[in-house]
Amino acid sequence: MRAPTPTVTPAATSTAAVSLNAESPTAPASTATSSSDTYHHGDLRRVLLDAAAKSIAENGAAALSLRALAATAGVSHAAPVHHFGDKAGLFTAVATEGFTLLGEELHSVWTETGDFLEIGVGYIRFALEHRGHFEVMFQPELMNLADPRLVDAKTRAFATLDEPLAAAGPDRDDQQAHLAGLASWSIVHGLATLALSDNLSQIDLADPEDLARHVLMFLRVV
């Protein structure tokens, strides 16, 4: 049926890309950080992470293709293996970066405003702005939950909330403080998740952060 085309896999594309720069005298230097453009282009791991987050944000985690990712980065289909091991490793790296970014975001909100409610607003803003990371962070089946770097990033991100939570309710005992934190986390996480799953389309989302503030006013904690 399809005999005329003798196994011309997509690899042909990358092969062509490789062959065209054999000792080209005029160094292109398209990006300032690329040393040789094919081998060891320096930040492949970062490029792949960014492309993964973007792809997940646009098409969901289930539709992510390692091979398509490698193609957009201009490397062979097996190149990602060296940096992430397998697909779960890539998701784990995305989630780890996500928890680190989230922790930094919430920490800076707290130091700048000192307002517990604004931390909740920041949580929702993070989910909307880093949709790719956020989606992976809360799908444990996709990643390796035991990865030490993931556990560490997660732990540090949540440790950021100890001080704000204590400040919001100084008179609560451990049990009540824990429940108050869980209630706060639940409402912001729920609102973020609903927004990302197309369940707030009927609502005016002109300013998501303002909507978040109004919703959070129904929480007794703040």
Next chain:
Amino acid sequence: MRAPTPTVTPAATSTAAVSLNAESPTAPASTATSSSDTYHHGDLRRVLLDAAAKSIAENGAAALSLRALAATAGVSHAAPVHHFGDKAGLFTAVATEGFTLLGEELHSVWTETGDFLEIGVGYIRFALEHRGHFEVMFQPELMNLADPRLVDAKTRAFATLDEPLAAAGPDRDDQQAHLAGLASWSIVHGLATLALSDNLSQIDLADPEDLARHVLMFLRVV
């Protein structure tokens, strides 16, 4: 390395299953609704839906394999196509059933208790008991959002909440009622999602419904 096994695909299993019941005199009648057991075994759609929900609950939606599903049901790998079209169609059917079940559950809770807080508890109970359905219901990328049956089931499920929400806050205007409903939905949805994503492992989950009641006490709505 693996030469000794000459391409024994899973199809061999279903073939064997077919050949063993060629005109067996003693009608097995394992399930009362199966007419011929191979062709037209009556409730393949139902069997596939149940198997899908179970598989998703155990391994996540991303790991669902249509072929494995068909194998467990004892049919060929293309049989599901006729009932669901493609993988997105199957997810759509699971989500549709989920919204219908959720609507029925919440409605019966309201008629039995008349307590708005208990509806929230019922939401979380549903998520934990029908984990497979719940996971799919809020991953729009997996399904066909425009499917009329899905839209209908979704609409009717949420319409169930109109009366309870109005009863919980009779003095609120439309704007405030809408926000109160969103806040309630957010906190129960968030708690359910966090529970399903292994983020409540540190908390005593001996009685999830009791935990839900304690968390919901932080909501000004109830």
Next chain:
DNA sequence: CCTTGGATCTTGTCAATGGAAAGATTCTGC
């Protein structure tokens, strides 16, 4: 300058999967 080891990337290959096409079998209504 040269070499040696490690890091990084490529090529080739395989099994599993989703999907499509075409045909076989069974059921239903007339």
Next chain:
DNA sequence: GCAGAATCTTTCCATTGACAAGATCCAAGG
């Protein structure tokens, strides 16, 4: 009974993730 519809099977193909083996580049020491 019979024609058409519904249901299921068989066969085939492109894509994907994973693995193995090899090629290329870099860094450091002689």
